[in-house]
Amino acid sequence: MELAKAVQSEQLLYKQIYHYVVNQIERKEWKTHDKLPSVRSLATQFNVHRLTVLKAYQLLKKEGKIYVKDKSGYYVQPQITKDYEYSENPIIAAYTQKNHLSEIHRAPVTYNFSQALIDPNLLPNHFFSDYVKKVFDLYPKVLATYSTVQGDEELRELLAEYFVKQFKTHLTKDHLLITSGSQQAIHLISETFIKPGDIVLFERPSYSAAIDIFQAQGARIMTVDIYENGYDLEQLENMLKQYKPRLFYTNPTFHNPTGYTISVEQRKRLVELAEQYRCLIVEDDAYHDMYYEQPPPLPIYTYDTAGTVIYVRSFCKYISPGLRVATIISQPSTMPMLLTSKSLIDNGSPLLNQKIFLHYFSSLRLHQHLEKLRIALQIRKEMMEEELAKTNWKWSSPQGGLSLWVQLPDNLSIKSLLSKSLHHSISFVPGVVCDPLKQESRWIRLSFSYENEKKLKDGMKQFVELAQRLEEENNLNR
Amino acid sequence: MELAKAVQSEQLLYKQIYHYVVNQIERKEWKTHDKLPSVRSLATQFNVHRLTVLKAYQLLKKEGKIYVKDKSGYYVQPQITKDYEYSENPIIAAYTQKNHLSEIHRAPVTYNFSQALIDPNLLPNHFFSDYVKKVFDLYPKVLATYSTVQGDEELRELLAEYFVKQFKTHLTKDHLLITSGSQQAIHLISETFIKPGDIVLFERPSYSAAIDIFQAQGARIMTVDIYENGYDLEQLENMLKQYKPRLFYTNPTFHNPTGYTISVEQRKRLVELAEQYRCLIVEDDAYHDMYYEQPPPLPIYTYDTAGTVIYVRSFCKYISPGLRVATIISQPSTMPMLLTSKSLIDNGSPLLNQKIFLHYFSSLRLHQHLEKLRIALQIRKEMMEEELAKTNWKWSSPQGGLSLWVQLPDNLSIKSLLSKSLHHSISFVPGVVCDPLKQESRWIRLSFSYENEKKLKDGMKQFVELAQRLEEENNLNR
Incomplete structure (x- = not known):
C-alpha cells in the first residue's frame, strides 16, 4: 500500500512540473519564444526522473503551450486565445483557464455561497465608530x-496575554x-x-x-489527504520521510474547505513527526473562535517545544475584515x-x-458579539443542511467554520452546474479550486455565512432544484 | 573613458556576487556546511567571468564566511560572532554588520537627523478625527x-482626476x-x-x-551616477546597452538622498532610451509635492507612450504616515x-x-496644509544650512525634499562620527547605506524634517562641534 501511494505521488509529479511551467509562462517569467530549461536541469531542480519532466513537456506541447525546435530544445509558444466551453461567460472562461477562486468571487451574484466571509450585518459595525473616536482621543x-x-507593542502585549490565558502556554509580545x-x-x-523548488506539503483539499x-x-x-477523522498518519510520515518537505501548511481546526478538525492525539504526533523530519509547520487557525458549541482542541502550536510551529491567527473575519x-x-x-x-514588504x-x-x-463587547455570532452561524448552517437533506448529496456536519463540503452525485458535471448557477446568480466553489493538485472532483464548498437567512433559504432551494434538473437532463442524455 | 567605466563596473561585479552570497547565508537560504554553487554555475547565473566569481569566493573565504573542502568545492562556514570595532554599541555593531538603515533608526535619539520623515506636529492630525467620523457616517x-x-474605486477615481489635472495626461482609475x-x-x-539574477539599474546613491x-x-x-545636473547620458546609455537591465529604479524629483532633480530634457531622453533598450522604468515620486518654491518638472511617466514607466506615488509622508x-x-x-x-500579497x-x-x-484643507508645510520645511532646511555654513563641508541646496546630502572632509571617519553622534543622542545616515554598491564614502544624509526648530538648531550645533573635535583629534594623531 505504501508503494502504491509512492507510485501515485510520483505520477502526480509531472502535473506539478506542468503547472510550474504554465505558471512561469502566465507570469511572463518565460516569454514567447524563450527557451525552456533543459529536461535534465528541470529534473535536477525538482529532484525527479527525467522522464517525469519529459512527460510534463509532452503534455504542454500537446496543449500548444510549448513547441520543439529541431533538436535544440523546448520553447514558449505564442499564446493563442482559445474558445472555452463556457466562453460566453467571461467569469467561467477565466475560472476554467486558471482555476482561481478570485475569478468566481468577481461574479456579482444574488446568492453568494462561494465567499467564506461573514455577513456584514452580523459584524459589530455600529460600535466601531466609538472605538475609533476613543483611539483619536x-x-x-x-x-x-x-x-x-x-x-x-500595546496590541502585542494584549494578544500575548489573551493567548496565554486561552492556550495555557508561555508566550510574550516578542513572539x-x-x-x-x-x-x-x-x-x-x-x-x-520557501525558495523555488522547495517542497511544501498541503492537506488535500x-x-x-x-x-x-x-x-x-x-x-x-x-x-x-485529510479525512473526517484526521490524517492517515502512515501516509503523513511517509511523505515527510520520503520528500523532506520544507514546510507543512495546515489548517487543523474547522479545516477549510472540509470543516474537519484534527484530534489532540494527531496534533501531538504531528509535532513529533515535524521535529523528527525537520519540517516547519504553518498552522493557519482562522476559524478557532468560530465553533458552534464546544471550543476546539488547543492549537498544534501549544504542543511545540522546539520552534517547529509557526501559528497564524486571523481576527478580521469575525470582527472587522x-x-x-x-x-x-x-x-x-x-x-x-x-x-x-516584513520590514521589506511594507x-x-x-x-x-x-x-x-x-x-x-x-x-467586553467582543465576548458578547462572539456568543451571538456563534448562534447565528449555527442557525444558518442548519438551514443550509435542511435544504441539502432534500438531496442525495453527502456531507459531514462540521462543528465550526463557515462552510459545508458537499459531495455531489457522479452524474452531475460541476462545470455545467457552476455555469448554470452563475447564470441564476448563485455562486459556489468547485472542489478543484481547493485541490493543490487541481484534479476535478465531485466536491463543492458551500458557505452559509455570507447571506442572510431568507436569502440562504431561497438561494439553496433554487440551487438544489437547478442541480436536480441538470442531473435529470444528464440522465436523459445518457 | 567608456572602457574605463566598463572595467570599473566589471570590478564591482565581484562585490555584487559577494553580497549575494552573504545575503543567502544571512537569510539561511544556504545553511551551515551547505555546498555553495560551483564557480561555473554562478558565473553563468550572473553572466560574468569565472574569475569574477572566484574573486568573490576568495574574499568570502578570507572573511571566514565560507570554506573549501578538498577539491569538492566551497561550503558555508559556521557563523562566528565577531567583535566589532564599535561592538560596545549594539546599534553600531548591527549597522556595521549590515549597513542597514533600520539599525540606525532603532537608536532612540534626542536629535533625529536620520529619519526622512515629517515632524508629526506639522501634520494635520486634529482634522483627521472629523474625517474618520464622516467615513463611519x-x-x-x-x-x-x-x-x-x-x-x-472611489479613491482611484479621485486620484485619477487629480493626476489628470496635475499632469495634463490621460489616465483613468483603471491605471x-x-x-x-x-x-x-x-x-x-x-x-x-524581477527574478534572481535579473539586472536592476539604480541611481548611485x-x-x-x-x-x-x-x-x-x-x-x-x-x-x-546621479549628479546635480542629472545623469551622464553616455554612461546611462552604455549601461542600458551593455547590461540590458530589466528595470531602472529612479527617484528623479528631489532625489533621495541627494535632493537632485532630473531635467525635462533628460526625462524625455530617459524614456526614449528605456523604450529602445526595453528597460522598465520605476519612477518613485515620493517628494513631488515637497517643493519649497517652484513645482518640479512633470514626472517621467507623463512622457511615456509605450507603457515603459511604472509610477509610484506616496501620499503618506506629508499627510498621514x-x-x-x-x-x-x-x-x-x-x-x-x-x-x-497584489492579490497574493494581501x-x-x-x-x-x-x-x-x-x-x-x-x-480644501489639503491645499492649505501643503502650503504651510512647504514654508515650515524651507525654514528648517535653511536653519540646518545655517549651521552647516560654519563648517568646511560641502552640499548643494535642494529645491525640495526632506534632507541635505553633505560631503565631509577627508580626515573624518564617518564610522567614528556615527558612533560618537549616537553616543551624544544624534543620528544621521552614513552615505554607504544609500550606496547600492555599499562602498564607504565621505557623504552623509542629514534630514531636517523630523525635529522642531529648536531641537534642529541645538542638535546641529552639537553635531558640528562634535565633528570638528573629532577632526582635530584625527589631525593630531596623524
Whole structure:
C-alpha cells in the first residue's frame, strides 16, 4: 500500500512540473519564444526522473503551450486565445483557464455561497465608530506615526496575554508579529522560508489562496489527504520521510474547505513527526473562535517545544475584515527572518488599524458579539443542511467554520452546474479550486455565512432544484 | 573613458556576487556546511567571468564566511560572532554588520537627523478625527468590508482626476493600483518583475529600502551616477546597452538622498532610451509635492507612450504616515501582473484607510496644509544650512525634499562620527547605506524634517562641534 501511494505521488509529479511551467509562462517569467530549461536541469531542480519532466513537456506541447525546435530544445509558444466551453461567460472562461477562486468571487451574484466571509450585518459595525473616536482621543497623532515593523507593542502585549490565558502556554509580545490580514502572514512565511523548488506539503483539499501563494513562490507542492477523522498518519510520515518537505501548511481546526478538525492525539504526533523530519509547520487557525458549541482542541502550536510551529491567527473575519489585523506567533528561531521580510514588504502594518482593533478586542463587547455570532452561524448552517437533506448529496456536519463540503452525485458535471448557477446568480466553489493538485472532483464548498437567512433559504432551494434538473437532463442524455 | 567605466563596473561585479552570497547565508537560504554553487554555475547565473566569481569566493573565504573542502568545492562556514570595532554599541555593531538603515533608526535619539520623515506636529492630525467620523457616517459597514484588490474605486477615481489635472495626461482609475505605502508598491513591483539574477539599474546613491528590496529578490544591481545636473547620458546609455537591465529604479524629483532633480530634457531622453533598450522604468515620486518654491518638472511617466514607466506615488509622508496609502500608476501592459501579485500579497489594502484618505484628500484643507508645510520645511532646511555654513563641508541646496546630502572632509571617519553622534543622542545616515554598491564614502544624509526648530538648531550645533573635535583629534594623531 505504501508503494502504491509512492507510485501515485510520483505520477502526480509531472502535473506539478506542468503547472510550474504554465505558471512561469502566465507570469511572463518565460516569454514567447524563450527557451525552456533543459529536461535534465528541470529534473535536477525538482529532484525527479527525467522522464517525469519529459512527460510534463509532452503534455504542454500537446496543449500548444510549448513547441520543439529541431533538436535544440523546448520553447514558449505564442499564446493563442482559445474558445472555452463556457466562453460566453467571461467569469467561467477565466475560472476554467486558471482555476482561481478570485475569478468566481468577481461574479456579482444574488446568492453568494462561494465567499467564506461573514455577513456584514452580523459584524459589530455600529460600535466601531466609538472605538475609533476613543483611539483619536487617546493617540491624537496616530495617523502621523508609523507602527514598528513587528506591530504595535500595546496590541502585542494584549494578544500575548489573551493567548496565554486561552492556550495555557508561555508566550510574550516578542513572539508576536502583526500582519495586515492572515493572507499577508501566509505570503510573508512563504517568501521568508520557501525558495523555488522547495517542497511544501498541503492537506488535500486545502485553502486555495494559500496554494496560490506557495505556488507563485515556486514551491513544489505535495499533499496529504485529510479525512473526517484526521490524517492517515502512515501516509503523513511517509511523505515527510520520503520528500523532506520544507514546510507543512495546515489548517487543523474547522479545516477549510472540509470543516474537519484534527484530534489532540494527531496534533501531538504531528509535532513529533515535524521535529523528527525537520519540517516547519504553518498552522493557519482562522476559524478557532468560530465553533458552534464546544471550543476546539488547543492549537498544534501549544504542543511545540522546539520552534517547529509557526501559528497564524486571523481576527478580521469575525470582527472587522476591513481592519485587516492578524498575527503570527513564532519562536526566536524563526522570528528574526520573518521580521526582515516584513520590514521589506511594507515596513509594518498601519498603526490606526492596530489601535482600533486593540480597543475593540479588549472590550467586553467582543465576548458578547462572539456568543451571538456563534448562534447565528449555527442557525444558518442548519438551514443550509435542511435544504441539502432534500438531496442525495453527502456531507459531514462540521462543528465550526463557515462552510459545508458537499459531495455531489457522479452524474452531475460541476462545470455545467457552476455555469448554470452563475447564470441564476448563485455562486459556489468547485472542489478543484481547493485541490493543490487541481484534479476535478465531485466536491463543492458551500458557505452559509455570507447571506442572510431568507436569502440562504431561497438561494439553496433554487440551487438544489437547478442541480436536480441538470442531473435529470444528464440522465436523459445518457 | 567608456572602457574605463566598463572595467570599473566589471570590478564591482565581484562585490555584487559577494553580497549575494552573504545575503543567502544571512537569510539561511544556504545553511551551515551547505555546498555553495560551483564557480561555473554562478558565473553563468550572473553572466560574468569565472574569475569574477572566484574573486568573490576568495574574499568570502578570507572573511571566514565560507570554506573549501578538498577539491569538492566551497561550503558555508559556521557563523562566528565577531567583535566589532564599535561592538560596545549594539546599534553600531548591527549597522556595521549590515549597513542597514533600520539599525540606525532603532537608536532612540534626542536629535533625529536620520529619519526622512515629517515632524508629526506639522501634520494635520486634529482634522483627521472629523474625517474618520464622516467615513463611519457615510459607510457604516466600512470595517465589515474588504476593499477590491486594485483599491477602492472611489479613491482611484479621485486620484485619477487629480493626476489628470496635475499632469495634463490621460489616465483613468483603471491605471491605478492602491498599495499600503510606497514601500509595498516597490516590493510588489520587485516581486512581480524581477527574478534572481535579473539586472536592476539604480541611481548611485539611491533609496536604501529600495536597494534592500531588490537585493532580497536576488537582483543583480548595477548603478548609474546621479549628479546635480542629472545623469551622464553616455554612461546611462552604455549601461542600458551593455547590461540590458530589466528595470531602472529612479527617484528623479528631489532625489533621495541627494535632493537632485532630473531635467525635462533628460526625462524625455530617459524614456526614449528605456523604450529602445526595453528597460522598465520605476519612477518613485515620493517628494513631488515637497517643493519649497517652484513645482518640479512633470514626472517621467507623463512622457511615456509605450507603457515603459511604472509610477509610484506616496501620499503618506506629508499627510498621514499612519494611513499607509500610496498608488501605482501603470499601463495595461503591466497592470494585470501587478494585480495578480497584489492579490497574493494581501488581497487588497484596508478599506478604512483608503476611505479616510479619500475624504481628507478631496478637502480644501489639503491645499492649505501643503502650503504651510512647504514654508515650515524651507525654514528648517535653511536653519540646518545655517549651521552647516560654519563648517568646511560641502552640499548643494535642494529645491525640495526632506534632507541635505553633505560631503565631509577627508580626515573624518564617518564610522567614528556615527558612533560618537549616537553616543551624544544624534543620528544621521552614513552615505554607504544609500550606496547600492555599499562602498564607504565621505557623504552623509542629514534630514531636517523630523525635529522642531529648536531641537534642529541645538542638535546641529552639537553635531558640528562634535565633528570638528573629532577632526582635530584625527589631525593630531596623524
